[in-house]
Amino acid sequence: MPLSDDEHALLLRVSKAERPVAMSDFIHDIHPPDFPVEAAEDDHRREAWVHKQFGLYRAVVRLHELGLVRVVHPANGERPDLVEATQEGRTTLG
Template sequence: MTLNADEHALLRLIAQSPEPVAASDFFHTIRPANFERSAAEEDPRRVAWQEKQFGLYKAMIDLHDAGLIRIVHPANGERPDLMEATEAGHAALN
């Protein structure tokens, strides 16, 4: 599987984590906001950023579907799914 930039960044951060982690915790690291918090909802920069955040959710799903990450602790209503990289995920980074 050829990883796009978002998939590669997300997989790398998950693989580097010493314990299972919520993949969404890294979304702001990979795609930080480039607008002020006071920006209007319809601000083009905010809209573009939101689309990139949705793209990161897709990247997470694609990594899971490809067997590169797995859910270790399913979401329980208080926290999201906690994930870790699989052996195949670690190999994909090399």
């Protein structure tokens, strides 16, 4: 099944993890900010980055929907869900 670049990047990182991980931990790793901290809220670079972040959160949901990752430890109020790649997820990566 074809994956978007964001889906592939997330699934690859999850599958390489040695233990269950929070997918949100990879959000800034995949699309790091490319603007200075003091950039205005309406700076076009900041706005573009926010759209990329939303794309990554859509990828998180889609990986769950496709059954390519599974929750090993549900969120508990102190940390998010911890997930691992399913066998189907590993097979999808090749």
